[in-house]
Amino acid sequence: MTRYSLEDESSNLDEMPLMMSEEGFENDESDYQTLPRARVNQRQRGLGWFLCGGWKVLCGSCCDCLAHVFRRKKELKARTVWLGCPEKCEEKYPKNGIKNQKYNIFTFVPGVLYQQFKFFLNLYFLVVACSQFVPSLKIGYLYTYWAPLGFVLAVTVVREAVDEVRRFQRDKEMNSQLYSKLTVRGKIQVKSSDIQVGDMIIVEKNQRIPADMIFLRTSEKTGSCFIRTDQLDGETDWKLKVAVSCTQRLPAVGDLFSISAYVYAQRPQLDIHSFEGNFTREDTDPQIHESLSIENTLWASTVVASGTVIGVVIYTGKETRSVLNTSYAKNKVGLLDLELNRLTKALFLAQVVLSVVMVALQGFVGPWFRNLFRFIVLFSYIIPISLRVNLDMGKSAYGWMIMKDENIPGTVVRTSTIPEELGRLVYLLTDKTGTLTQNEMIFKRLHLGTVSYGTDTMDEIQNHIIQSYALVTSQPSSSSSSSTTTTSGLTPSRKTQTSGPKVRKSVSSRIHEAVKAIALCHNVTPVYESHTAVNGEAESAEADQDFSDDNRTYQASSPDEVALVRWTESVGLTLVNRDLTSLQLKTPSGQILSFHILQIFPFTSESKRMGIIVREESTGNITFYMKGADVAMASIVQYNDWLEEECGNMAREGLRTLVVAKKSLSEEQYQDFENRYNQAKLSIHDRALKVAAVLESLEREMELLCLTGVEDQLQTDVRPTLELLRNAGIKIWMLTGDKLETATCIAKSSHLVSRNQDIHVFKSVSNRGEAHLELNAFRRKHDCALVISGDSLEVCLRYYEHEFVELACQCPAVVCCRCSPTQKAQIVTLLQQHTANRTCAIGDGGNDVSMIQAAHCGIGIEGKEGKQASLAADFSITQFKHIGRLLMVHGRNSYKRSAALGQFVMHRGMIISTMQAVFSSIFFFASVPLYQGFLMVGYATIYTMFPVFSLVLDQDVKPDMALLYPELYKDLTKGRSLSFKTFLIWVLISIYQGGILMYGALLLFESEFVHVVAISFTALILTELLMVALTIRTWHWLMVVAEFFSLGCYLASLAFLNEYFDLSFITTWPFLWKVSAITLVSCLPLYIIKYLKRKFSPPSYSKLSS
Helix, strand or coil: CCCCCCCCCCCCHHHCCCCCCCCCCCCCCCCCCCCCCCCCCCCCCCHHHHHHHHHHHHHHHHHHHHHHHHCCCCCCCCEEEECCCHHHCCCCCCCCCCCCCCCCCCCHHHHHHHHHHCCHHHHHHHHHHHHCCCHHHCCCCCHHHHHHHHHHHHHHHHHHHHHHHHHHHHHHHHHCCEEEEEECCEEEEEEHHHCCCCCEEEECCCCECCCEEEEEEECCCCCEEEEECHHHHCCCCEEEEECCHHHHCCCCHHHHHCCCEEEEECCCCCCCCCCCEEEEECCCCCCEEEEECHHHEECCCCEECCCCEEEEEEECHHHCHHHHCCCCCCCCCCHHHHHHHHHHHHHHHHHHHHHHHHHHHHCCCCCHHHHHHHHHHHHHHHCCCHHHHHHHHHHHHHHHHHHHCCCCCCCEECCCCCHHHHHCEEEEEECCCCCCEEEEEEEEEEECCCCEECHHHHHHHHHHHHHHHHHHHCCHHHHHHHHHHHCCCCCCCCCCCCCHHHHHHHHHHHHHHHHHHHHHCCCCEEEECCCCCCCHHHHHHHHHHCCCHHHEEEECCCHHHHHHHHHHHHCCCEEEEECCCEEEEECCCCCEEEEEEEEEECCCCCCCEEEEEEEECCCCCEEEEEEECHHHHCCCECCCCCHHHHHHHHHHCCEEEEEEEEEEECHHHHHHHHHHHHHHHHCCCCHHHHHHHHHHHHCCCEEEEEEEEEEEEECCCHHHHHHHHHHCCCEEEEECCCCHHHHHHHHHHCCCCCCCCEEEECCCCCCHHHHHHHHHHHHCCCCEEEEEEHHHHHHHHHHHHHHHHHHHHCCCEEEEECCCHHHHHHHHHHHHHHHCCEEEEEECCHHHHHHHHHCCEEEEECECCECHHHHHCCEEECCCCHHHHHHHHHHHHHHHHHHHHHHHHHHHHHHHHHHHHHHHHHCCCCCCCCCCHHHHHHHHCCCCHHHHHHHHHCCCCCHHHHHHCCCHHHHHHCCCCCCHHHHHHHHHHHHHHHHHHHHHHHHHCCCCHHHHHHHHHHHHHHHHHHHHHHHCCCCCHHHHHHHHHHHHHHHHHHHHCCCCCCHHHHCCHHHHHHHHHHHHHHHHHHHHHHHHHHHHCCCHHHHHHC
8 A cells, every 4th residue: 555645536437547546746847838827816815715615725725735744746867777677776766556546544534524524515514413412402303413414424425435445446456467577587477566667577468568668679570569559648549669679689588687788768757759768788899879769668558469578667656657647637516516505605694694683582681692503503404405415316317317318329427416517518629630520531632733633533543553563564665565555545646646755754753753652651550460370470470471452451650641551552552561671562563662661750749740761672772751741841842833832722622731752862871861860869968959950951952742632521410510509609619739721621611610700810929029919910800710829829828818818718719729738728727717607628539638627527529549538528428419419408408407406405495494483483582493303304305305306307498499499508608597586586485485384374273283383384295396396397297296196195194293293183174274275375476476477578498399
């Protein structure tokens, strides 16, 4: 058991992906910008502040101080790790255990109780219940106060305990997974939690990697392996990792102990996509140095997808990348709960005032202070304890209804506490790729500068490819005939034209070059499913034989690359094999072309391009190919007059563009480059800058080959859904990591920006002055959508946060492109601080998790990018279009029903308190309860519970109407169903009814006081049942059942209540007519008022439903 406390507050850890979460790290120099601190207004801290929650703040800060003293943050440092020698480590590194628990044995009960009693409501009930132990304050029986409170607490404690035990079991299961550890004496089995920095661990195929490691060896001949990273970054494609060549070359595994070598690793940090380190072998002369980068690492929580790997552990426990990136979900509290909490405070105030008035009317005689407290306890029913129980049960019911809705199959409610939030949203922040689009890429266009090919003319390209490879293979004499036969349909008059072949050849050769470049310049690996193989060796052998097309799948880190390689396969040039050092292509005639890979420069979000240097084995020619975004490539390729214009054209069609270029290198040029490049890679300081500088020397005057366009298809019904949300008054912001042009065109094609709206593209700004000018330019525009990139946004927020948010909030739609995951969460937090409106975030990948957790309401889509977002979200859906029904129908119903239910339960408490007040004031202000013992418990439970709770089945508008007229949703965001106005109306109703019931009973009783109790209580029960009927808008058969069942229960129980009622009196006629008369007077006026109100000022929805 570790002593690190847990700040993990998510109640839905059962379905969370297993992350090693012990404690969030503040990493000051992290790669992502830290969130701006909220501007907190300094409030006057007086008694009012202390009562209204100041005590909570003070207690919290004291606890934080103590925790800080006991657990100082250790500074993270770079380290030197000796292979297989954990004892040589200078520092003590954290234990490699996973701990997801919130509490331990000692903190469980206090922790759970604190979570419960930090709500004003529960604290209040506790104080009232405790007061009953004081003899002079005792009113009635103890169980009337302790039973409801005990029930609520027991349910909570049991629920938390079950969750906690599940977490403990799951952690234990993860921590006790066995791994093989290499030692001098051979392999031994160790538990995952006992792995230390410096251990050499063997991980089998499909096994989870237990800690962050450097990849030393693999069973694969290629010296590389694939890993699945969906638990870490949410991406479902496999990543290629490369073993350190010095250790991979050793003859046997045991030789790892015969060498003296160490790894230098940078300090642990957040960024999962970068790593800098060096590998040094000391016992050779000269020493061997190798630079280590991200492709030599195996991060914890990823899974080995091919072969068996051996790695040396460099980071453990809470220093691993996966833990550093785990953000803790905050406990989300809905707006409705906060509003009800405010109302209960108002009720408490009313209760105290009422008690003071009673004591004042007594004339402050005798022990008046004791009497004051007795009155407070008497009127404690003003705030009903059943409010929390009813609302929590209601929330569970809404969750159940959402999951059972056949129109939105597969929807899962993971946080049952906030379904009402769905009905109050003003801002919807959505991801683009995989959320609005399907993340399925299709190759659409190839542009060569003078000629452009679309989907309908791809067969021409195919003919050119067949022709050009036929020319290469056959002798010059037969080449002309073979080429004429293939393209006879295209150029019938070829022999008569002398200039024809030249022009023809130029287009043909350009197509040939372009297709070849696309087929070579990528990071795609063809994978062949093996049917007979068991171990890795047989698999790779099988791959050599079985090149059949239907058995091949492509693995790459981006779907764009796969689309390009699939396209080259469709036009005749097929990628059939790929390992670390070579590439093989198959021509249309079946001939295999082999290329030797000399260098690969992977794609990064900074460089926005990737490059590869290959040597063709048949000719020995060295070529440098490069492809990337037009912004990055424009300055690299030779001057041309068409690239910028065509990129714009393609982007307007909604295509993602890539520019492809090449440069031929001589042997000397390449050798010179290689020496400088290797030197730069070994430097410890500013490695990235030095490497970039060497690369830049090569990226000059490249020959532009072609421009490709790939389409990302929209999800089904995205357009009507966005239209629906816009009509409902929801402002939609699209936050994406994609480039500006693509984001803009998706915004147009998905109708996020309507056709007649202007789009203002915020120019890229880098300092305060530029931001000022650009914001002023934007201020002059009216009703236009804003498109801004992540770095410009960063500058604006640094200097003009308030002004920028104010302007952006007036836009009908906002698109932020090139956003980092942290930036997405930052934007959500900004909107919450500046607008005080409810926000909802929807996404599908691991990069959307922080945004989903920051929003008031997070919705995850189970997408191509894995399940991480849907597991971290409050609601999980399968398609974007389901969000319409989720908000318009379920959001509306949940909010309306909870508002009605909350207010009705309060009314039920207020009416009985009014009766108590009237009773006490008539009987000389005595602090004596009107109804004793079981009558009070029965009133709050069995007699009225079912009809009141049946309000969760009520609906004001049919689902089809709510979807047909989304404008109805606008009313909900104003929060009019539960406000101080509606609350006051209920207070007045309660005072009127309570007064009538009590006075009526007192006027109409003749001889005995027992009759007052009988008459008033029966009238009270009938009034409550009639009021439920009055509140209901649409009847459901269960509501009718509940009404009659409750009435039946009351009538049946009269036989047993002879200590409270005079049974001989109850069966007489006078009793019946008196009860009927009082009930009529208390309810009839309200029915008349409701009828007149519906007639003369009907609500907007009733006009539609009539």
